[in-house]
Amino acid sequence: MLRSLYSGVSGMRGFQTKLDVIGNNIANVNTAGFKAGRVMFKDILSQTVAGGTAPVDGVNGGVNPKQIGLGVAIGSIDTVHTPGSAQTTNVPTDLRIDGDGFFVVSTDGTDATAYLTRAGNFTVDPNGNLVNEDGMFVMSAGAAGPIQIDPTTYTSFSIGQDGFITATNTDGETEQLDQIGIAKVTNPGGLEKVGNSLYKLTPYADAGAITDITTNAGDTGRGAVIAGQLEMSNVDLTNEFTDMIVAQRGFQANSRIITTSDSILEEVVNLKR
Numbered sequence: 038m039l040r041s042l043y044s045g046v047s048g049m050r051g052f053q054t055k056l057d058v059i060g061n062n063i064a065n066v067n068t069a070g071f072k073a074g075r076v077m078f079k080d081i082l083s084q085t086v087a088g089g090t091a092p093v094d095g096v097n098g099g100v101n102p103k104q105i106g107l108g109v110a111i112g113s114i115d116t117v118h119t120p121g122s123a124q125t126t127n128v129p130t131d132l133r134i135d136g137d138g139f140f141v142v143s144t145d146g147t148d149a150t151a152y153l154t155r156a157g158n159f160t161v162d163p164n165g166n167l168v169n170e171d172g173m174f175v176m177s178a179g180a181a182g183p184i185q186i187d188p189t190t191y192t193s194f195s196i197g198q199d200g201f202i203t204a205t206n207t208d209g210e211t212e213q214l215d216q217i218g219i220a221k222v223t224n225p226g227g228l229e230k231v232g233n234s235l236y237k238l239t240p241y242a243d244a245g246a247i248t249d250i251t252t253n254a255g256d257t258g259r260g261a262v263i264a265g266q267l268e269m270s271n272v273d274l275t276n277e278f279t280d281m282i283v284a285q286r287g288f289q290a291n292s293r294i295i296t297t298s299d300s301i302l303e304e305v306v307n308l309k310r
Contacts (some may be wrong), residue, residue, distance in 0.1 A: 040084070040105060042298040044288040047108030048291030051078055054111055055284045062272045070156030070234050071117050071270040073277075079112035118225040121155075121271040123263070129195060130167065132157035133268045136255075136260020138219040141234065141251050146183040147249045151176060153220055155268055156234040159187060167217075169234055177215040178253040184215045199262040200254040219259045220251040 055076040065071040089102035122237040123133055132140070139153035152173070159175055162168050167175040174183035186194050191204035191212075200217035220238075222228065226302065227242030243250055254262045 045109035045294030052288040090202040133266040138259040152235040
């Protein structure tokens with residue numbers, strides 16, 4: 038069989054994956070805290086038809102090896118952690134990280150079930166817990182526990198850029214409560230997406246545990262917490278549609294390789310007639 042036939046098949050599979058990633062990016066263009074993905078290709082091991090020879094002084098020059106490529110493969114599917122644009126909502130529990138870092142949320146308020154997120158659309162539940170849209174608890178600095186603002190004790194509160202929550206009690210006095218935790222990982226691209234705008238900490242993202250990498254805003258490169266704003270998706274529709282055109286043409290070109298190879302094979306089969 039012709040090598041070009043299988044090369045065309047590998048190219049179509051690769052561009053199909055690229056179109057899948059582009060489609061997911063476009064679908065999440067308005068998802069708060071979403072980070073776009075990208076597909077990187079790499080060539081498959083080439084078949085060596087003839088090896089190269091080294092030059093011999095005074096006898097002959099060198100000869101380059103002859104190799105035929107066998108197609109393309111997916112090199113990586115990366116998550117691009119560039120910051121998204123800020124959307125002002127004026128909701129005091131809507132938070133945005135101005136810089137590096139992630140909010141830490143947990144299903145049961147412990148670090149054992151903690152996840153990372155850039156989506157800061159939080160609310161306060163009837164028990165005074167600061168939670169995300171799925172009811173997961175927002176963790177304090179050091180992932181020490183959930184943040185709670187007792188509604189029977191405090192009448193109002195505000196969140197500063199350092200993540201500290203300043204609340205006003207029923208006597209009109211202000212108190213400083215918990216500080217919102219901000220986690221920073223060494224390799225954000227190594228985080229595992231688990232849905233619902235959440236990331237799972239993995240060993241190839243950071244060697245430390247959640248409690249080790251979670252401190253406070255402004256600490257060792259962590260960004261400031263901006264209240265009343267949300268970080269929107271970092272998807273650039275101009276780039277996505279341009280990549281879609283390139284992927285579509287690449288898919289069409291590889292399909293043409295297959296049809297051309299099929300025509301050649303048909304001619305070979307017809308030689309016996």
